Amino acid sequence: MPRIVRTTAFTTRELRRGPADPHEGKENLATFQVTFVTDGQEQTVPVADDAYLLDAATDAGLELPFRCLQGWCTTCAGKALEGKVDQTEARRIFPQDEAAGFVLLCSAYPRSDLRILTHQKEVMRAFRRSHGLPAPRG
Amino acid sequence: MAARPKPHATGKTKPGDISERVGMVELQKRGVNVEQLVEKLIDAAGAEFTTYYYYTILRMHLAGHEDYKEICEDARLEDRAHFELITPRIYELGGGIPRDIREFADRAGCPDAYLPANPTAAEILTVLLEAERCAVRTWNEVCDLTFGKDPRTYDMASRILQEETEHEAWFIELLAKERDGKIVPSGHFRRGEPGHAPYSKNHGFYNP
Numbered sequence: 001m002p003r004i005v006r007t008t009a010f011t012t013r014e015l016r017r018g019p020a021d022p023h024e025g026k027e028n029l030a031t032f033q034v035t036f037v038t039d040g041q042e043q044t045v046p047v048a049d050d051a052y053l054l055d056a057a058t059d060a061g062l063e064l065p066f067r068c069l070q071g072w073c074t075t076c077a078g079k080a081l082e083g084k085v086d087q088t089e090a091r092r093i094f095p096q097d098e099a100a101g102f103v104l105l106c107s108a109y110p111r112s113d114l115r116i117l118t119h120q121k122e123v124m125r126a127f128r129r130s131h132g133l134p135a136p137r138g
Numbered sequence: 139m140a141a142r143p144k145p146h147a148t149g150k151t152k153p154g155d156i157s158e159r160v161g162m163v164e165l166q167k168r169g170v171n172v173e174q175l176v177e178k179l180i181d182a183a184g185a186e187f188t189t190y191y192y193y194t195i196l197r198m199h200l201a202g203h204e205d206y207k208e209i210c211e212d213a214r215l216e217d218r219a220h221f222e223l224i225t226p227r228i229y230e231l232g233g234g235i236p237r238d239i240r241e242f243a244d245r246a247g248c249p250d251a252y253l254p255a256n257p258t259a260a261e262i263l264t265v266l267l268e269a270e271r272c273a274v275r276t277w278n279e280v281c282d283l284t285f286g287k288d289p290r291t292y293d294m295a296s297r298i299l300q301e302e303t304e305h306e307a308w309f310i311e312l313l314a315k316e317r318d319g320k321i322v323p324s325g326h327f328r329r330g331e332p333g334h335a336p337y338s339k340n341h342g343f344y345n346p
Contacts, residue, residue, distance in 0.1 A: 067279075068272045072249035091249045134244030138178025 032110040036062055037081070038118045047110045053078075053085070054105040057118075064105065064118055071107030074135050077124040078103045083114030096131050097124065161290075162231060168287040175283060175291065176233035179224055182276050183235060184246035186221040186298075189269050190214055192251035196266060199257045206259060206312055209326070210266060213305045215333030217273075220298045223338050227294055248272035260317040267309040273302040297337040 030049040035042050036057055047056040054076055057064050067075040071090025080101045087093050087108040102124045103116060128135040145167045151160050162172050193214035200207045225235060236242045243250070251269040254261040277299035284292040307324035314322035329336070 067275045068248050068268075070249045070268065070272075073247055073272070134241075136181040136184075136245050136247045138174065138176075138181040138247065 032083075032113050034083075034110055034114040034116065036064075036078075036116055036118055038062070038064075049109055049111065051109065052106060053103070053108050053110060053114075053116070057105065062118075065121065066106050069106045071104040074104065074121050074124050074128075076105040077120040078105050078116040078118045079120045079123070081115040081117055083116075084111040085109060085114065086111050092134075094128075094131075094133050096133065097127070100127060102127065159230075159232065165231075165288045170284065170287050172231055175280075175288070176228060176231045178247070178280060178283070179228050179231070179291075180233060180235060180242075181245055181247035182280065183221055183224040183228060184242045185248035185273065185276065186217045186224065188243050188246050189248070189251055189273070190218040190221060192253075192269075193217065193266070195253050196251060196262050199253055200259060200262055203259050206263065206316075208332075209308050209312065211332050212329050212334070213266065213270070213308070216301050216305070216335045216338060219333065219335040219338045220301070223294055223298065227291060231291075247276050260313065263309055263313040263316055267306065267313055270302055270306040270309055274299065274306055277302055294338075300337040301335060 031046050032049065033044055034047045034053060034056065035044040043060065043062060045056050045060040045062075047053060054064060054066055054069075065075050067073045068091075069076075071087065072092050080103050085103050085108040087098070087104055089109075090104045090107040093102075093104060102120065105116070105118075125135045125137065127133075129137075146164065149160065149163050149167070151158055151163060165172050165175075193210060197207055197210040197214060200210060228235060236245070248269060249272070251265050254265055277295050280295040281292060281299060284295060286292075304324075304326070308326050311322050311324035311326065314320040333339075
């Protein structure tokens with residue numbers, strides 16, 4: 001089965017090049033309100049449009065799971081209940097994932113206000129399996 | 139005084155029974171989810187194997203940086219040693235690696251360490267560093283899952299973790315100097331020979 005997968009060589013914050021200050025030269029930086037929903041608790045965090053959702057959550061004191069920080073392993077997976085993201089930097093995200101609302105928080109930028117259900121690793125992996133798509137299993 | 143529980147002295151495996159392994163039953167009695175552990179080990183083995191493969195390419199493209207090449211070579215061969223060390227444990231625990239190598243690579247727990255589009259030494263070192271960091275997180279997780287319950291897997295995971303931790307420190311040192319002109323010593327001493335793997339190969343089964 002031909003697979004459509006976006007891959008990029010560089011995704012992590014260390015791999016990002018350009019100005020040391022990510023805000024430098026961006027005068028019209030947008031900021032969105034992102035609500036993370038974990039075990040029924042909600043926390044809303046302002047997130048700039050060039051900040052990864054996981055970084056913003058971590059900076060706000062939320063401890064969310066992650067491993068590869070490159071949008072591959074799905075450990076950080078969440079599900080967007082409302083809103084849009086840009087996760088073109090993820091190493092492996094399938095159109096089916098995105099259609100179902102899955103978001104790899106480590107490599108996704110906000111593109112609107114968002115409500116995101118966190119801790120969706122097992123759900124996303126089960127979804128991948130049910131659609132014949134690859135993912136780690138452990 | 140009440141007798142203390144002796145989990146090693148219980149169980150239902152009959153003499154001569156080859157349908158189950160006491161080596162697995164004992165883990166289950168101590169609360170290890172063996173099925174989940176095996177899946178995690180297969181993911182990790184896939185990551186070590188693909189990393190070994192991709193490091194081969196990264197090493198080639200460090201041409202002219204002979205010091206970087208040799209250190210990359212140590213990490214490359216030690217990741218292969220990790221794959222060799224994990225695989226027997228997977229089978230001992232009733233699992234196996236996928237018959238199709240593409241499936242194996244697809245389920246790896248860490249991403250492919252691709253050659254960067256602009257393969258400067260700094261870019262390559264960055265890829266190497268992030269690959270090691272994913273491995274460090276993976277093996278810490280396996281240690282956490284097995285500590286005090288599965289001494290054999292814990293011992294294996296902690297040996298691998300020791301080397302992955304060293305690899306991360308090496309690549310921080312090299313990247314700091316190459317990219318930022320900073321000195322961040324890793325504590326690196328030269329390995330005995332390429333592929334030495336002082337922690338993951340000091341158990342003397344055949345592993346060239």
